[in-house]
Amino acid sequence: MKKFERFKALAAHVSIMNVDTDMIIPKQFLKTIKRTGLGAGLFYELRFDEKGNEIKDFILNQAPFNKAKILISGKNFGCGSSREHAPWALLDFGIKCVIAPSFADIFYNNCFKNGILPIVLDEKLVKELSELADKKKEIEIDLEDQKIHKGDNRPIDFDIDPFKKECLMKGYDDIALTLNKNQKISTFEDKKKTLTPWLYT
Amino acid sequence: MPKTLYDKIWESHLVEEQKDGTSLLYIDRHLVHEVTSPQAFEGLRINKRKVRAPKSTLAVVDHNVPTSDRSKGIKDKESAIQVEALSKNCKDFGIEFFGLTDKRQGIVHVIGPEQGFTQPGMTIVCGDSHTSTHGAFGALAFGIGTSEVEHVLATQTLIQSRAKNFKICVDGKLPEGVTAKDVILSIIGKIGTAGGTGYVIEYCGEVFRNFSMEERMTVCNMSIEGGARAGLVAPDQKTFDYIKGRPMAPQNKDWDKALAYWKTLFTEENAKFDREVYLNGNDIVPTVTWGTSPQDISPVTGKVPDPKTEKNEDRKKSMLRSLEYMGLEPNTPIQEISIDKVFIGSCTNGRIEDLRAVAKVVKGKKVNKQVSAMVVPGSGLVKIQAEKEGIDKILKEAGFDWREPGCSMCLGMNPDQLKPKERCASTSNRNFEGRQGRGGRTHLVSPVMAAAAAIEGKFVDIRKFS
Ligand code: SF4
Numbered sequence: 001m002k003k004f005e006r007f008k009a010l011a012a013h014v015s016i017m018n019v020d021t022d023m024i025i026p027k028q029f030l031k032t033i034k035r036t037g038l039g040a041g042l043f044y045e046l047r048f049d050e051k052g053n054e055i056k057d058f059i060l061n062q063a064p065f066n067k068a069k070i071l072i073s074g075k076n077f078g079c080g081s082s083r084e085h086a087p088w089a090l091l092d093f094g095i096k097c098v099i100a101p102s103f104a105d106i107f108y109n110n111c112f113k114n115g116i117l118p119i120v121l122d123e124k125l126v127k128e129l130s131e132l133a134d135k136k137k138e139i140e141i142d143l144e145d146q147k148i149h150k151g152d153n154r155p156i157d158f159d160i161d162p163f164k165k166e167c168l169m170k171g172y173d174d175i176a177l178t179l180n181k182n183q184k185i186s187t188f189e190d191k192k193k194t195l196t197p198w199l200y201t
Numbered sequence: 202m203p204k205t206l207y208d209k210i211w212e213s214h215l216v217e218e219q220k221d222g223t224s225l226l227y228i229d230r231h232l233v234h235e236v237t238s239p240q241a242f243e244g245l246r247i248n249k250r251k252v253r254a255p256k257s258t259l260a261v262v263d264h265n266v267p268t269s270d271r272s273k274g275i276k277d278k279e280s281a282i283q284v285e286a287l288s289k290n291c292k293d294f295g296i297e298f299f300g301l302t303d304k305r306q307g308i309v310h311v312i313g314p315e316q317g318f319t320q321p322g323m324t325i326v327c328g329d330s331h332t333s334t335h336g337a338f339g340a341l342a343f344g345i346g347t348s349e350v351e352h353v354l355a356t357q358t359l360i361q362s363r364a365k366n367f368k369i370c371v372d373g374k375l376p377e378g379v380t381a382k383d384v385i386l387s388i389i390g391k392i393g394t395a396g397g398t399g400y401v402i403e404y405c406g407e408v409f410r411n412f413s414m415e416e417r418m419t420v421c422n423m424s425i426e427g428g429a430r431a432g433l434v435a436p437d438q439k440t441f442d443y444i445k446g447r448p449m450a451p452q453n454k455d456w457d458k459a460l461a462y463w464k465t466l467f468t469e470e471n472a473k474f475d476r477e478v479y480l481n482g483n484d485i486v487p488t489v490t491w492g493t494s495p496q497d498i499s500p501v502t503g504k505v506p507d508p509k510t511e512k513n514e515d516r517k518k519s520m521l522r523s524l525e526y527m528g529l530e531p532n533t534p535i536q537e538i539s540i541d542k543v544f545i546g547s548c549t550n551g552r553i554e555d556l557r558a559v560a561k562v563v564k565g566k567k568v569n570k571q572v573s574a575m576v577v578p579g580s581g582l583v584k585i586q587a588e589k590e591g592i593d594k595i596l597k598e599a600g601f602d603w604r605e606p607g608c609s610m611c612l613g614m615n616p617d618q619l620k621p622k623e624r625c626a627s628t629s630n631r632n633f634e635g636r637q638g639r640g641g642r643t644h645l646v647s648p649v650m651a652a653a654a655a656i657e658g659k660f661v662d663i664r665k666f667s
Contacts, residue, residue, distance in 0.1 A: 017519045018394055018494055022633045027614045031265065031279035033239035033286050035347075045635050050621065074515065076395040079428065080633060082330040083237065084346035102395055105430050106330060106344055113348035161362070163223040175250070178356045181217065181225065185253075185358055188216045188227055198451035198459045199229055199257075199323070 001115050003171035007096065008140040008149075009069035011133035012059050014043075019073050020080035021107060025089040038085055039092030060093070064136065070097045072130045075123070078107025087114045097141050099148075101126050112164050115171065117143060119158045129156070143169060203469035205366045206435050207401045210341040210466070214324045216358055226361045229323040231353050233260040233296065234309045235287040236614070237328030241351035242290040253357040255295040259318055260287060262301055263308045264614050268577050268604035271301055280615065294354075307580020307606040310334040310548035314418065315582055317447025321436035321463040326353055331548050331630065332431075333424040337417035338444070339436035339466050341401070344425065364430045365475040367400035371408040373482030378664040380558075381416035382550060382628070382647035384408060384480075385423040386488040390498035392478060397429030400476065403468060404434050408482040414443040415554040422549045423630050426495040435467045487663050489535050490645040492523035493634050499535050501650065501662045507531035526634055527642050528622060535660050538644070542625040543574035543655040544637070545601075545648055547611040550628035551579030553586050555648040560592045562652035562666070568600035569658030575602040575617070577609040601655070613638045626654040 016023075029041035046058050059065050071090065077100040078086060087110045090098070097117045111118045119141075121129070132139060132150055140149040143165065147155040167174060178185075193200050204212075216225040231254075238260070245252070252258065265280035275281040284301065291298035299306045305316065310331050313319040319335045325342035326332060328350040335342035349359055369388055389396075402424050409417060417434045424432030441460060444450045451459040486500040497520075499505070508520040508531065524531065529538070545551075545559055556578065568574045576596055578584035584606055587593055593603050610617040611629040619625055619641025628651050632643040646654065653666045 015518075016522070017515055020631075020633045022612075022631070022636050026635055026639075027612050030236050030614060031277075031283055033243070033283060035240045045639055050639065074519075076398070076428070079394055080330065080425075080631060082328060082344040082346055084240075084328075084348060087346075102398065104395070104428060105398060106346060110346035110348065113346060161223070162221050163219070163360075174360055175244075175248070175352050175355050178225065178352065178358060178360065179250075182356075185216055185225075185227070185356065189357075192227070196322075196459075196462060198455035199320075201451075201455060 001171045001173060004115055004117060004143050004168040006140065006142045006144065007069065008138050010064055010067065010136060010138050011070035011072050011099070011129065012065040012068035013072045013130040013133045014059060015074060015130065017074035018076045018079055021078055021083050021086040022080055024078070024086040025083065029089070030083060030085055035088050036092060038089035039094070042089040042093045067094065069094055070099065070139065070141065071095050072099045072126060072133055075101040077103050079104035082106045084110045084113070087111050087116050091116055099126060099129060112168060115168065117141065117168060119148070121156065121158060125156055203472040205468045205472045205474065206339060206403055206433055206466060207341065207364070207366055208472070210322055210324065211363060213322070222362045224361050224363065225358050226324060228326055228353050228357055228359055229257060230318060230325045231258045232309050232313055232325070232327035232332070233258060233287070233350070234264060234327070234329060235262045235283045236264045237347050238290065238350055239283060239286045240347050241354060242294070244351045245354060250355045252294040252296065252354045257357065258296045258354070259313070259316070260291050260296050261299040261306055261309050261312055262287060263306070264608045264612065266301055266607040267615050268607050268609045268617055271605055277615070304581040304585065307583065308548045308551060308608055310422065311551060311579035311583065314338065314414070315447070315580055317444050317450030320444060320450070320459070321440060322466050326359065330425045331422050333429070334418050334422040334548055336421040336424065336432040337414060337434050338440055339433060339463070341431055341433070343431040364401045365399055366473070367397060367402045367429065368474040368477045369402050369404050370406040370477065371404070371480045371482050372406040373408065375408060375482045375485060376664070378487055378649065379485050380647040380649060381412060381419040383485055383488045385420045386490065386495065386498050386645065387480065387485050389423065389427045389495050391480065392427050394426060394494055394496045395428045397424065397427040400429050402427070402429045402432045404432060409434050410437070413554060414439060415552045418552065419549055423495065426630055436463050487647065487650055489650065489660055490632050491527065491529060491535065492520065493526055493632055494523070495630065495632060495645060497523060501535050501660055503535055505529045505531055505533045505535065536662065537659065538624070539659040540572060540626050540644070540654055541623045542619060543572060543651050544577070544610045544625055544627040544629065545575070545651050546577030546579065546609055547629035548579065549630045550648045551577060551583065553583050555628065556583070556587045556592050557590070559648045559652040560595045562649050563599040563601070563656060564595050566599055566656045568655045571658050572655055573602070574600065574655040575604055575610070577604045578606045580606050610637050612636060626651045626660065
């Protein structure tokens with residue numbers, strides 16, 4: 001996984017509550033056996049009409065927002081299906097950070113596995129950032145200091161689990177991390193085999 | 202300190218816990234399907250990794266499969282590739298696989314319990330959010346993404362942090378015609394689609410104790426629609442009776458050992474929950490969703506709500522958006538909404554009990570002329586059982602289309618889809634925009650309500666339907 005580095009970029013504001021993963025990437029794009037190329041299907045039904053023509057009104061179809069690297073949205077972002085195609089599609093489109101008042105669990109986890117930073121902020125702060133985004137003002141995401149800089153002297157602080165932060169910053173492959181603990185897993189497994197033997201027959 | 206059921210399962214699977222709470226959780230069982238696994242197997246191959254516990258893993262095709270005649274394989278090229286990829290991956294990595302023509306094939310959350318693969322006290326995962334279904338057996342079961350599927354395949358563990366405990370208690374007696382589906386829709390209506398975020402729910406109280414295993418599965422299935430990581434019902438005699446004798450259940454001496462252990466799986470008295478919600482079963486009514494989120498519920502006797510009366514601006518905006526998508530006017534009585542399609546099936550309501558209930562409602566009646574109605578059994582074994590009982594005949598005589606098992610129109614990855622603006626009474630779990638087909642309009646209901654709607658061509662109160 002690529003290391004997450006500090007970056008400054010434009011944010012696109014999709015003002016919808018409960019954005020579900022069916023909306024982020026509809027079913028027809030789930031037939032792929034690859035992780036790449038899904039950007040074309042991102043928010044497909046909001047971006048394209050039934051004939052496949054671009055819907056001009058939708059923010060991600062408008063310059064300069066079609067190049068946005070940050071997405072700002074309503075609460076409970078990423079609810080519904082566990083499909084990791086949702087963060088894959090965001091990433092392929094160029095989105096590296098999503099800001100919302102709250103996220104659904106599975107989506108939130110899936111972001112970290114793909115180098116995307118999901119930031120939970122108080123609704124008022126999300127609103128403030130979305131107004132800046134609407135004015136096409138860039139904001140800067142600094143994961144190391146856990147701050148969002150918006151060009152004034154009042155950066156916004158955000159919280160993040162220290163382990164998740166470290167994985168993003170260092171671009172860890174967490175399977176490799178866990179495989180280093182192989183001995184521990186085996187010891188645990190042996191203990192389980194005596195306690196719950198029926199699981200191993 | 203007294204422990205909850207969740208605490209007990211969590212703690213008995215901890216391989217390691219760091220100071221900040223990051224934990225390595227051991228996974229007992231892993232279910233795999235064709236849509237969320239190809240990239241995980243690809244990852245294993247690229248990194249030259251093996252599957253650590255192939256015997257703890259079970260794979261099936263369900264999301265993509267056609268529900269019409271399968272003798273000629275799958276027409277859709279991409280779907281065929283995905284199904285073929287799973288078959289090959291299972292062969293290469295030594296995983297048991299139920300393929301397209303296996304009579305045990307079916308929806309992943311139907312076949313796990315059916316085979317006895319799902320048991321109390323286990324940790325169970327699958328690359329699918331409705332893995333919460335298996336919580337009906339008192340197992341900690343939750344959905345994961347593809348990277349985590351790969352992690353479990355390679356290590357038989359997951360990196361997790363502990364969830365909070367949420368108790369939902371429903372006491373009392375459900376009125377006639379009110380089902381498990383109405384109970385869970387009412388719960389989601391009350392707590393909202395994000396109400397369970399960060400929690401594992403335990404369903405307690407008389408109503409769940411009285412429920413069959415099928416009904417408990419319907420409730421746990423939709424825990425994710427309330428945002429929860431998982432749902433649990435403590436195992437009891439009904440659970441044990443259901444599991445006994447199934448192909449993958451513990452046998453002989455192992456059975457006694459397992460049973461002794463399963464009986465320790467309950468929440469201790471005075472255990473602390475971080476949140477509690479109480480509902481009265483007597484007050485729950487047949488429920489229909491009117492919007493594009495499972496929390497948008499109305500009693501069947503109610504009306505489509507009026508956004509004008511909503512004070513919260515964000516909520517008002519989202520109601521307006523939903524009503525426009527659904528093509529509904531505020532204040533329309535639910536019973537005046539006519540429908541074009543009926544879908545009976547899915548991992549929420551595609552089990553034998555659901556089909557029996559539907560057959561009872563439609564026996565000797567005819568599906569309304571303007572409606573096209575389909576029944577998709579949750580698995581091959583459900584289908585065989587239904588046919589043994591003559592349920593297929595009753596349904597076909599009434600004008601229902603009787604299909605092969607799979608996810609089908611629950612998400613429409615196969616040809617079973619709604620056309621734009623088509624309105625469907627569906628026993629599935631999600632009424633999201635475009636879920637059952639672009640522009641399709643989904644109303645979530647119980648199987649008996651869907652059956653009655655098929656006959657009348659519009660929603661009717663099942664309590665008054667004869
Ligand atoms: S039936 Fe529907 S909800 Fe259940 S696993 Fe299949 S697609 Fe998912």
